[in-house]
Amino acid sequence: MKTQVLIIGAGATGAGIIRDLALRGLQCMLVDKKDINAGASGGNHGLLHSGARYVAKDSEAASECADEGKIIKKIAPQCVEATNGLFIAIEGDDENYIADFPGRCNQCGITATAIDVKDALEMEPNISPRTIAVYEVPDASVDPFMLSLDNVSHARQLGSSYLRFSEVVGFDVRNKRIESVHMRNTQTGEIFDIQADWIINASGAWAGNITRMANIPLEVLFSKGTLLVTQKRLSHRVINRLRQAADADILVPGGSVSIIGTTSIRISDPDDIWPTVQEIDDIVEEGATMMPVLENTRYIRAYCGVRPLISQPGASDDRNVSRGFSLMDHAAHGVQNMISITGGKLTTYRLMAEKTSNMLCDRMGISVPCKTHTTPMPSTTDGRWTEPGLSPQEWMQHNRSQDIMLCECEMIPKTAIDHIISNMQSKHGNPDLTGIGIRSRLGKGPCQGTYCSARIASHMVDRGDITGDEAIEQIKRFLQERWRGQRPLLWDSPMIQSELQEAIHCGFLNLDGYVKAEEVQS
Amino acid sequence: MSLTTDYCDVLVIGSGLAGMSATFFSLDHGLKTIQIGSGSPLQFYNGFFDLMSTYPIQDNKTWDNPWDAIEKLCQEKPNHPYAYLTKEQMLQATGSWLKFLEHLHIDYNYIPNKNIEAITPIGTLKLTHAVPKSIWNGIHAMMQNQESLLVDIEDLKGFSSRQIKDTLQNVWPALETSRIKFPGTAGEVFTNHMANALESSSVQEQLVELLLPRAQQVKNIGFPAMLGSFYHSKVCTNLEKMMGKTVFEIPTLPLSMHGIRLRNALTHGLTQKGGQLIQKTVTQVEPDGKYGFIVHAENQTVFAKNIILASGRFMGKGLVASRTSITEPLFQLPIYQPESRRKWHHKKFFDHGGHGIHEAGIEVDQTFRPVDHKKKIVNDNLYAIGTVLAHNNWMRYKCGAGVSIGSAFGALSHIVSK
Numbered sequence: 050m051k052t053q054v055l056i057i058g059a060g061a062t063g064a065g066i067i068r069d070l071a072l073r074g075l076q077c078m079l080v081d082k083k084d085i086n087a088g089a090s091g092g093n094h095g096l097l098h099s100g101a102r103y104v105a106k107d108s109e110a111a112s113e114c115a116d117e118g119k120i121i122k123k124i125a126p127q128c129v130e131a132t133n134g135l136f137i138a139i140e141g142d143d144e145n146y147i148a149d150f151p152g153r154c155n156q157c158g159i160t161a162t163a164i165d166v167k168d169a170l171e172m173e174p175n176i177s178p179r180t181i182a183v184y185e186v187p188d189a190s191v192d193p194f195m196l197s198l199d200n201v202s203h204a205r206q207l208g209s210s211y212l213r214f215s216e217v218v219g220f221d222v223r224n225k226r227i228e229s230v231h232m233r234n235t236q237t238g239e240i241f242d243i244q245a246d247w248i249i250n251a252s253g254a255w256a257g258n259i260t261r262m263a264n265i266p267l268e269v270l271f272s273k274g275t276l277l278v279t280q281k282r283l284s285h286r287v288i289n290r291l292r293q294a295a296d297a298d299i300l301v302p303g304g305s306v307s308i309i310g311t312t313s314i315r316i317s318d319p320d321d322i323w324p325t326v327q328e329i330d331d332i333v334e335e336g337a338t339m340m341p342v343l344e345n346t347r348y349i350r351a352y353c354g355v356r357p358l359i360s361q362p363g364a365s366d367d368r369n370v371s372r373g374f375s376l377m378d379h380a381a382h383g384v385q386n387m388i389s390i391t392g393g394k395l396t397t398y399r400l401m402a403e404k405t406s407n408m409l410c411d412r413m414g415i416s417v418p419c420k421t422h423t424t425p426m427p428s429t430t431d432g433r434w435t436e437p438g439l440s441p442q443e444w445m446q447h448n449r450s451q452d453i454m455l456c457e458c459e460m461i462p463k464t465a466i467d468h469i470i471s472n473m474q475s476k477h478g479n480p481d482l483t484g485i486g487i488r489s490r491l492g493k494g495p496c497q498g499t500y501c502s503a504r505i506a507s508h509m510v511d512r513g514d515i516t517g518d519e520a521i522e523q524i525k526r527f528l529q530e531r532w533r534g535q536r537p538l539l540w541d542s543p544m545i546q547s548e549l550q551e552a553i554h555c556g557f558l559n560l561d562g563y564v565k566a567e568e569v570q571s
Numbered sequence: 572m573s574l575t576t577d578y579c580d581v582l583v584i585g586s587g588l589a590g591m592s593a594t595f596f597s598l599d600h601g602l603k604t605i606q607i608g609s610g611s612p613l614q615f616y617n618g619f620f621d622l623m624s625t626y627p628i629q630d631n632k633t634w635d636n637p638w639d640a641i642e643k644l645c646q647e648k649p650n651h652p653y654a655y656l657t658k659e660q661m662l663q664a665t666g667s668w669l670k671f672l673e674h675l676h677i678d679y680n681y682i683p684n685k686n687i688e689a690i691t692p693i694g695t696l697k698l699t700h701a702v703p704k705s706i707w708n709g710i711h712a713m714m715q716n717q718e719s720l721l722v723d724i725e726d727l728k729g730f731s732s733r734q735i736k737d738t739l740q741n742v743w744p745a746l747e748t749s750r751i752k753f754p755g756t757a758g759e760v761f762t763n764h765m766a767n768a769l770e771s772s773s774v775q776e777q778l779v780e781l782l783l784p785r786a787q788q789v790k791n792i793g794f795p796a797m798l799g800s801f802y803h804s805k806v807c808t809n810l811e812k813m814m815g816k817t818v819f820e821i822p823t824l825p826l827s828m829h830g831i832r833l834r835n836a837l838t839h840g841l842t843q844k845g846g847q848l849i850q851k852t853v854t855q856v857e858p859d860g861k862y863g864f865i866v867h868a869e870n871q872t873v874f875a876k877n878i879i880l881a882s883g884r885f886m887g888k889g890l891v892a893s894r895t896s897i898t899e900p901l902f903q904l905p906i907y908q909p910e911s912r913r914k915w916h917h918k919k920f921f922d923h924g925g926h927g928i929h930e931a932g933i934e935v936d937q938t939f940r941p942v943d944h945k946k947k948i949v950n951d952n953l954y955a956i957g958t959v960l961a962h963n964n965w966m967r968y969k970c971g972a973g974v975s976i977g978s979a980f981g982a983l984s985h986i987v988s989k
Contacts, residue, residue: 326913330894453728453759463728503693503729503824510734517694517738524693525921532920539916539928544892548885549615551920553824556966557617559697561921562624562631 052078052210054409055230055245057217057259058252060090061193061395064200065402065421066251071207072424073406073417078209078243082216082235084487085197088253088319090395091487092354094276094301094308096287097121097129097189098396101136101161102294104153105146110373111157114396120422121196121399122189127428128196132302134188134287135169136161139338140179142292147182150291154186161186173284175342188287190303193395194487202429213478220248220263225385227263236479247409250389254319254355260389265382267389270358271317275324276310277332277538280347280495283307283340290339297335300343309336309343316355324351329537347542349495350534357391374401378408388412455508456501458494465489466505470514480514482506482527495542498531499550503558525560577847578874579605581986582866584853584901585881585889587612589957589975591837592668593879596983598844599667605875606841607868609852611834612887617822618706618796618829620679621965622665622973623653624686624698628964629924636684637700637973650962653970655937656977664980665973669701675836676804680707690821692730692795694738698969703829705798705807709819712791713743719791721821722782725752727760729824730795749785754778762797766828770802772809779813786816796820796828803832856901863952877986880904880933880941880955881979889959890932897931902953905943907934907961925967932961939982954982 054070056063059081067079081087100114122129138147154161161184169183170176201211218240219231230243250259257269282302290298300309312328329351337344359375374393379385390405403419410417452462469488473480482502485491491505492498506520515523528550539547555561581597583590586608597604622637626644634640638658645654653661669679681687681701688696690709702710712719721732732748739746753765754777768774786792792810798820799806810818822829838848851868859865862874882889882901891900892915897908909915909927916926933941933955941949956978958965965971 323918326911333894453726455728500729500824507693507729507731507734510737511731513733517734517736517740520693520734521695521738529920533918536916536918536920537912540892540894540912545885545888547916551926551966552615552886555921556969556971557619557697557822557824558691558693559695559969561628561923561925561967562633562697562969563695564631 050078050241050243052076052243052245054078054247054249055080055243056249056251058088058250058255059085059197059201059211059213060088060251060253061086061197061398062090062253062390062393062401062405063249063251064197065398066249066390066405067204067209067211068200068426069402069406069419069421070409071204071209072420073410076208077204078245079201079204079211080215080217080232080243081213084213084484085201086194086487088255089354089356090193090197090253090398092274092276092352093193093395094299094310095191095193095303096299096301096395097191098394099134099186099188100157100159101134101150101154101184101186101188102289102299104150104157104159105293107373108153108157110394111159113373113400114394115157115159117397117400118187118189121191121396124421124424125196125199125426128192128199130190130303132188132190132286134186134289135164135173135176136184136186136289136291137169137176137180137339138182138291139177140181142181142290146292150184154184159186173286173288175283175340176288177339177341182291184291185286188289190287190301191395192303198488199426199429203427206427213484217259217262222263222384225383227384227386236481246386247413248387249405249409250387251391251405253391254357256357256389256391260379263379263384263387265379265384265387267359267377269391270315271319272356272358273314273316273322273353274311274356275328275332275351275353276308277329277348278350278352279307279309279343280349281306283342283346288340297332298339300336300340306349309340319355322353322355323533324353324537326537348538349543350493350497350531351537352534359392373397376401376404376408378412455504456491456494458496458501459490461489461491461501463508466508470509470512474514480509482509482523483530486527486530492527492531495546497535497546497550498528499546499553502527503553521560521563524554528554575871576874577605577871578862579603579847579876581605581877581879581983582607582864582873582875583879583881584608585612585883585887585957586610586848587881587883587887587957587975588616588972589883589979590879590881591841592976593881593956593979593982594841594846594848595668595671595844596664596980597879597986598841598846600983600987602986604845605847605849605873607849607851607853607866607873609850610887612883613830613834613837614827615825615886616830616833617825617827618703618833619689619697619699619822620665620669620681620701620972621969622686622700623968623970625967625969628967631923633686633698635686637686638684641973644968648962650934652935652960652963652974652978655935655939656981660980660984661973661977664976668976671840672833672836675840677833677836678704678804680704690735690739692735692821692823694735696742700973705796705803705818705820706822706829707819708791708817709793709821712793712817712819713739713746716743716745717791718745718747718789719743719793720747720749720786720789721793723748723750723795724760724765724797725750726756726758727762727795732793735821747789751781754781762795762823762828763800763826763831765797766800766803769797769799769806775806775809775813779810783814786814789816791817791819793819793821796822800828800832801835803828853901858950877952877954879979879982880953880959881957881975882959884932884958887959899933899959902949904933904941904949904955907931925964929964929967930962932963933959934961938985939978940985954986956982
């Protein structure tokens with residue numbers, strides 16, 4: 050395979066870069082060892098920061114967020130719910146911080162409107178009655194999956210391509226250039242090569258693993274952040290704690306759910322991350338100070354992401370405009386055609402993509418300006434099923450009584466699944482349950498995949514997409530991935546749900562004891 | 572609403588397999604018996620009668636003979652409910668239970684001292700001891716690789732005969748598939764609706780008309796579990812007569828007709844036998860010096876000499892999990908449990924070793940009476956049976972039916988011996 054630019058990592062940054070470069074007329078290929086947003090881009094709040102959170106510590110990042118937030122709302126409104134946000138202070142919070150907040154927002158170009166506490170309690174009945182100060186800011190919620198899917202789809206329309214389950218396993222470096230990239234399909238084990246003129250490493254927490262294969266030292270430290278999804282939406286607006294940024298002080302609504310987080314724990318391996326019981330308990334207890342309802346509400350799922358922290362001296366060179374991310378030209382490290390970009394925030398993904406693409410175009414000696422801040426991002430069918438609550442609306446509007454619901458919790462009809470499957474087949478190879486999960490709300494409702502995993506696997510075998518044995522493997526893999534997020538919050542009704550899941554999948558279907566025929570023989 | 576007051580020798584709390592069998596054994600002993608249970612837990616039952624197939628689970632070791640598995644388990648795990656029962660008691664319990672079901676026209680088939688491989692709706696095989704005849708016919712046809720046709724239904728979700736054929740292709744190459752539109756339906760169909768419809772002979776005839784041209788060569792015709800509800804055996808007999816073929820069923824994901832039939836037959840059969848089955852939730856139990864217990868269930872009061880708690884685990888709300896601990900809500904009985912929530916569940920959902928939470932539950936003595944942390948009996952007339960018991964791990968040992976019926980039998984043996 051050949052391409053002008055190979056982008057490694059299909060998170061928000063990689064997706065942003067492929068669209069940016071495609072709009073500049075370059076032909077690119079995006080690869081990911083898993084799939085869209087498998088790392089930190091999928092493991093965050095889905096918050097489009099107004100910037101207010103950073104006003105005290107990092108005014109530059111705050112201004113950047115303020116500008117980028119406005120751009121994203123304009124170019125990709127389909128991905129954004131312009132909820133606004135409240136910053137609320139609770140009895141006992143730092144008075145000085147509260148007093149300085151509006152002035153600091155103002156300095157960073159962020160509109161912060163003081164709200165009377167009584168009015169705030171009417172606007173958001175679930176906030177603590179011990180609230181003492183409230184400001185409203187232009188925070189918004191953003192669907193990170195729809196955002197990345199729409200970026201990639203647009204790039205594809207412009208002639209670029211995306212390969213899922215394609216892992217970089219080595220580089221062929223000659224005369225200070227990467228001549229060829231060795232790849233492995235993580236599903237089939239197939240080995241193949243990609244020849245690219247330029248390589249962009251946008252692999253986030255895995256950036257160091259990639260550069261190491263080209264003998265470029267890059268030390269990445271990992272900080273795990275855990276979040277919790279509630280079954281119901283608990284507020285209209287984003288709710289932030291008005292204090293120095295700490296754990297469990299942001300609650301973001303998205304569609305029909307809310308997300309509370311996060312934590313920050315240093316870990317050693319980005320591939321082995323689990324939300325723990327301790328973190329969940331800490332989030333619930335700390336979050337309840339701000340929103341008492343968090344103590345008793347039902348939680349659907351926990352998940353976590355890994356923030357990469359770059360510790361290499363010199364990583365922040367003069368072209369690196371923000372402290373929030375690191376952009377590195379590896380010519381300095383003896384490889385002429387590779388650039389790494391890592392760190393940053395979801396809110397500033399577009400800016401990161403712009404800076405990276407600018408650097409690449411500089412190096413290539415071409416001068417085409419960036420268009421992503423003005424060109425609207427087409428809303429594609431790839432992204433539309435990821436929105437909580439959208440599917441039932443669609444179904445109601447079209448009154449498709451003949452269309453059976455394969456997932457009853459999130460009301461995903463057969464036609465939607467068929468649509469997603471054919472999209473996956475035409476674009477990214479074989480369909481699989483986990484991939485359908487990324488592209489829809491599958492498994493994200495109260496049953497957590499108990500029923501829909503088996504039903505949709507049956508449907509796929511029935512259509513001839515996969516074999517019976519593959520269906521079993523896919524159900525197991527899908528449920529294990531959901532389990533990661535269920536395990537630490539199994540009390541009250543989720544405990545009942547997980548018992549039903551195990552009764553069906555182990556007690557009845559015997560998937561715990563299932564051993565493939567060929568494994569029995571060997 | 573008026574208050575109703577009743578008296579009984581044995582009050583059974585719970586209407587799952589354990590509660591139903593306890594009610595049966597109690598009535599069989601001639602005791603005045605009342606069962607109180609809400610919801611319909613048997614709807615979730617697939618009909619497989621598991622004694623035991625897997626032990627030790629860490630090694631995923633399976634057994635051809637369930638009794639050998641039970642013997643090994645009792646030697647190594649003396650706190651498992653099976654360890655409080657002799658093999659003779661178990662044989663007697665399962666024998667009289669299955670005979671009662673036969674009397675209710677639910678025939679179970681099995682091979683003595685054998686586990687058999689039952690077919691699941693995704694085509695995996697699950698070891699169990701006994702199965703309803705309609706399931707047995709399919710297993711039998713598979714074991715002999717007989718020419719058979721597996722039918723599935725347009726717009727019935729979660730059941731694809733192509734999937735089952737594909738998964739079973741090595742064991743049952745002679746299986747063919749066909750899809751039909753169920754007569755008189757439009758849009759999504761459900762097994763319970765079709766089962767009810769099939770009790771009419773005209774629908775049976777329409778179905779046969781659809782199937783016969785597709786099934787010339789085969790000996791057996793299989794379906795998702797949908798062949799009749801209350802008159803299931805009659806529906807099967809009629810279809811077999813009209814087609815000249817053996818029919819079989821594969822259970823569906825719950826709610827499965829095998830569980831629904833069992834619930835209906837037992838509700839009818841136990842009432843006939845003199846039992847009083849009340850669809851209510853027990854809200855409070857008080858001790859009563861004279862009678863034993865006073866039990867409140869909505870607008871009803873029952874004075875009971877003995878109580879058998881068969882309230883199930885979390886699904887049945889026999890156990891309740893909070894963020895910090897597991898409790899038993901009705902009697903606040905001591906619950907054996909892992910020391911913290913961190914130990915409840917393994918990182919891998921399908922880990923062969925199962926989860927720590929499966930050890931949680933009510934600990935009992937040899938007589939199935941709950942004991943406290945010092946192994947002292949909590950109340951002389953209170954019994955606990957079924958999956959609410961600690962250490963039973965029915966989902967992984969595949970021993971649910973045996974534990975339920977065995978412990979019901981054990982508790983009743985003690986009540987009558989008093």
